[in-house]
Amino acid sequence: MRPTPKARFAIKSWDESTVVEGDEGAKLTRARVVKTLTGDIEGESRVEYVMTYPADGTAAFVGLERVVARIGGRSGTFVLQRTGTYENGVATESYSVVPDSGTGELVGLRGEGSTAVGHGMEHPFELRTWHQST
16 A cells, blocks of 8 residues: 555546526536546545536535545545635645544545646546554
């Protein structure tokens, strides 16, 4: 196992719907996203995002992501909390493992990370400052 588990994720499906459409083009949406992870973290995840799109074309979002994965020979689940923005074609976000969300052999998992990515098929994912108490 690497000190910082590194993986890539690919979006398998993205189902987004408008919750509220406001004045002047602003709106609030909800997206259900399924991802696959490959690399030091192998598995699949499901994310629920809530996003706001002001009229200027930017966005802000928050999400909770349940990950079913294998990390360094250990299997289980954990939940990530994600927050970010979208501007000029780049989504910038930070994420962290929700404390006490690890199950199975991933009980005690901790970690955080961040990304800044444009549109594409695969994106980097890593858990920096990660550790697991047993």
